[in-house]
Amino acid sequence: MNEVMERISELEKIHSxxxxxxxxxxxxxxxxxxxxxxxxxKRMKKASAATETC
Incomplete structure (x- = not known):
């Protein structure tokens, strides 16, 4: 999940x-x-939330 968040940050910098x-x-x-x-x-967060509640 951290890799995705880092990529989002990189893309936002590139976009600007x-x-x-x-x-x-x-x-x-x-x-x-x-x-x-x-x-x-978003899907990763939902999946991790679903596994935590089980």
Whole structure:
């Protein structure tokens, strides 16, 4: 889970840099990967919460 959180942090930094540069296509790619990472993190949290309650 820490790896995913680190990747999200990296992508957010990349996104802000690309936004300043105006790289629209690259920014779209970063946003898509960022969304995937956030979904993966959410699923991991749900899975860990489910195993803790069992």
């Amino acid at each position: 840099g690309l936004k300043k540069l105006g790289c629209v296509w690259s920014e779209c790619w970063v946003m898509a990967e960022l969304a995937e990472m956030k979904v993966a993190l």
